[in-house]
Amino acid sequence: xxxxxxxxxxxxxxxxxxxxxxxxxxxxxxxxxxxxxxxxxxxxxxxxxxxxxxxxxxxxxxxxxxxxxxxxxxxxxxxxxxxxxxxxxxxxxxxxxxxxxxxxxxxxxxxxxxxxxxxxxxxxxxxxxxxxxxxxxxxxxxxxxxxxxxxxxxxxxxxxxxxxxxxxxxxxxxxxxxxxxxxxxxxxxxxxxxxxxxxxxxxxxxxxxxxxxxxxxxxxxxxxxxxxxxxxxxxxxxxxxxxxxxxxxxxxxxxxxxxxxxxxxxxxxxxxxxxxxxxxxxxxxx
Amino acid sequence: xxxxxxxxxxxxxxxxxxxxxxxxxxxxxxxxxxxxxxxxxxxxxxxxxxxxxxxxxxxxxxxxxxxxxxxxxxxxxxxxxxxxxxxxxxxxxxxxxxxxxxxxxxxxxxxxxxxxxxxxxxxxxxxxxxxxxxxxxxxxxxxxxxxxxxxxxxxxxxxxxxxxxxxxxxxxxxxxxxxxxxxxxxxxxxxxxxxxxxxxxxxxxxxxxxxxxxxxxxxxxxxxxxxxxxxxxxxxxxxxxxxxxxxxxxxxxxxxxxxxxxxxxxxxxxxxxxxxxxxxxxxxxxxxxxxxxxxxxxxxxxxxxxxxxxxxxxxxxxxxxxxxxx
Numbered sequence: 001x002x003x004x005x006x007x008x009x010x011x012x013x014x015x016x017x018x019x020x021x022x023x024x025x026x027x028x029x030x031x032x033x034x035x036x037x038x039x040x041x042x043x044x045x046x047x048x049x050x051x052x053x054x055x056x057x058x059x060x061x062x063x064x065x066x067x068x069x070x071x072x073x074x075x076x077x078x079x080x081x082x083x084x085x086x087x088x089x090x091x092x093x094x095x096x097x098x099x100x101x102x103x104x105x106x107x108x109x110x111x112x113x114x115x116x117x118x119x120x121x122x123x124x125x126x127x128x129x130x131x132x133x134x135x136x137x138x139x140x141x142x143x144x145x146x147x148x149x150x151x152x153x154x155x156x157x158x159x160x161x162x163x164x165x166x167x168x169x170x171x172x173x174x175x176x177x178x179x180x181x182x183x184x185x186x187x188x189x190x191x192x193x194x195x196x197x198x199x200x201x202x203x204x205x206x207x208x209x210x211x212x213x214x215x216x217x218x219x220x221x222x223x224x225x226x227x228x229x230x231x232x233x234x235x236x237x238x239x240x241x242x243x244x245x246x247x248x249x250x251x252x253x254x255x256x257x258x259x260x261x262x263x264x265x266x267x268x269x270x271x272x273x274x275x276x277x278x279x280x281x282x283x284x285x286x
Numbered sequence: 287x288x289x290x291x292x293x294x295x296x297x298x299x300x301x302x303x304x305x306x307x308x309x310x311x312x313x314x315x316x317x318x319x320x321x322x323x324x325x326x327x328x329x330x331x332x333x334x335x336x337x338x339x340x341x342x343x344x345x346x347x348x349x350x351x352x353x354x355x356x357x358x359x360x361x362x363x364x365x366x367x368x369x370x371x372x373x374x375x376x377x378x379x380x381x382x383x384x385x386x387x388x389x390x391x392x393x394x395x396x397x398x399x400x401x402x403x404x405x406x407x408x409x410x411x412x413x414x415x416x417x418x419x420x421x422x423x424x425x426x427x428x429x430x431x432x433x434x435x436x437x438x439x440x441x442x443x444x445x446x447x448x449x450x451x452x453x454x455x456x457x458x459x460x461x462x463x464x465x466x467x468x469x470x471x472x473x474x475x476x477x478x479x480x481x482x483x484x485x486x487x488x489x490x491x492x493x494x495x496x497x498x499x500x501x502x503x504x505x506x507x508x509x510x511x512x513x514x515x516x517x518x519x520x521x522x523x524x525x526x527x528x529x530x531x532x533x534x535x536x537x538x539x540x541x542x543x544x545x546x547x548x549x550x551x552x553x554x555x556x557x558x559x560x561x562x563x564x565x566x567x568x569x570x571x572x573x574x575x576x577x578x579x580x581x582x583x584x585x586x587x588x589x590x591x592x593x594x595x596x597x598x599x600x601x602x603x604x605x606x607x608x609x610x611x612x
Binding site: 003006007008009010011012013015016018021024025028032109110112113114115117118119120121122123124125280281282284 | 300301337340341342343361362365366368369370372374375376377378379380381385389390392393394395396397400403404406407408410411437439441442474475476
């Protein structure tokens with residue numbers, strides 16, 4: 001019978017489980033994000049560098065193609081932790097741009113249009129809501145970060161052979177763990193900025209501002225106080241230092257990886273605190 | 287049968303201010319398909335109470351239970367059984383109504399295919415069938431209210447909490463909304479909590495009413511019982527010398543008080559025709575004769591302290607006094 005003829009009937013069947021309900025939000029959000037042209041363009045652009053890196057790996061494993069360059073070429077084209085740190089830095093920038101575009105559209109409209117009471121009147125907690133939104137960003141940023149990273153690592157392992165893999169396997173782990181940490185940080189920044197300003201465009205600018213302003217503050221602190229610990233204020237540089245430690249590349253001057261990890265953790269806690277204060281179904285003015 | 291809502295010394299603070307001051311009551315019976323009206327002046331704590339029931343505020347003391355589940359300790363169990371229509375504008379930007387209701391259904395635990403089917407079904411039910419593929423942002427206020435109602439009932443909850451559902455509706459839409467609410471309880475067996483400033487809406491739809499003032503419950507009445515207990519109040523407007531009417535009424539077993547117009551309490555077996563006869567005997571001309579009982583407005587005004595007593599109370603008191611004299 002046609003729906004309009006049947007009339008409303010109360011649903012009496014079984015309900016889905018908690019995990020299924022949690023995945024509903026990411027599914028709808030991905031569907032809507034994939035309808036945004038800008039998101040698609042940035043994602044496609046984000047894959048240019050991994051393709052270039054793949055070509056680089058291919059060439060470095062086929063040195064006969066570069067016979068004219070002499071012996072130094074093989075050292076120049078060595079695939080190691082430093083190579084992947086460079087790859088990660090460029091992809092992290094693309095991930096940040098992508099998060100600044102997609103992230104605010106996940107939370108700011110919900111707050112601006114009063115949708116949060118609707119979500120939270122369902123069997124869904126605030127933590128579930130944040131988790132679901134983080135899953136959206138995890139799903140969106142993974143194809144431009146750790147997925148191509150691990151593909152490149154796999155490609156290099158396949159071409160260089162077992163010997164290379166057995167001595168460099170930690171790079172694969174580092175790529176995955178490093179990018180996941182970056183996605184979490186970028187995701188928290190995007191969600192917290194959106195929750196704070198509730199305006200999509202401004203929130204997008206604030207996400208980029210968070211990284212650039214802190215980078216500026218870090219440089220200023222180092223210059224004014226003639227110290228090097230100011231670098232921990234720069235999330236991108238702090239993360240770079242952590243990645244270098246994970247991938248076994250030469251560390252940057254300044255605070256070590258553990259100090260940087262603590263700095264990132266403090267930033268993450270601050271962002272979670274912002275989310276805790278701002279993501280409420282009803283605003284209480286004390 | 288457990289009560290629909292059970293409050294036990296419920297105290298809620300927002301910031302430093304205590305909004306709910308230890309409320310205790312038991313409202314409704316689960317599965318009975320009754321409506322509970324929540325009334326009170328602005329700032330009485332109605333919305334805070336609803337939001338606490340929905341788990342949006344943490345009580346500082348006491349308990350709130352819905353259908354036997356603690357709102358704070360068992361929020362998932364509560365929310366799986368409740369549909370909530372918030373007072374303020376609430377929608378998801380850039381979505382059409384079908385997608386919106388489907389999303390809400392799936393979040394409530396409906397399987398994907400069922401949620402889509404129910405979304406269509408519910409939108410037709412609330413009268414948005416033709417507009418269901420339009421983005422919610424383009425809806426009028428009345429349509430948004432209907433969409434909010436649809437999302438509250440898409441999963442077939444046992445209890446529907448409606449916060450000012452007729453806000454901003456034109457008279458026709460208001461009538462339709464009230465009809466839908468009545469259908470929800472009468473045909474679908476849902477319990478309804480209706481929070482409204484419009485006493486007429488509550489009187490039209492609700493079986494039970496709770497009146498709040500300054501964070502406390504000041505009155506609780508079973509409207510259904512009051513309707514059933516027809517105390518046969520009559521208001522009579524006459525012209526002529528009505529000095530003997532009181533005595534005549536008294537002699538026939540009825541009691542009347544004149545305050546410009548006569549307010550008369552008829553005994554249970556008193557036929558109205560007899561009243562006409564008395565009036566004719568006294569040579570009075572009847573301008574108006576109306577049956578009346580305590581309106582919700584009078585109950586409300588009395589409860590919040592804007593009226594010393596209701597006419598019903600006055601008549602009842604008179605009746606008691608008269609009987610005492612007899």
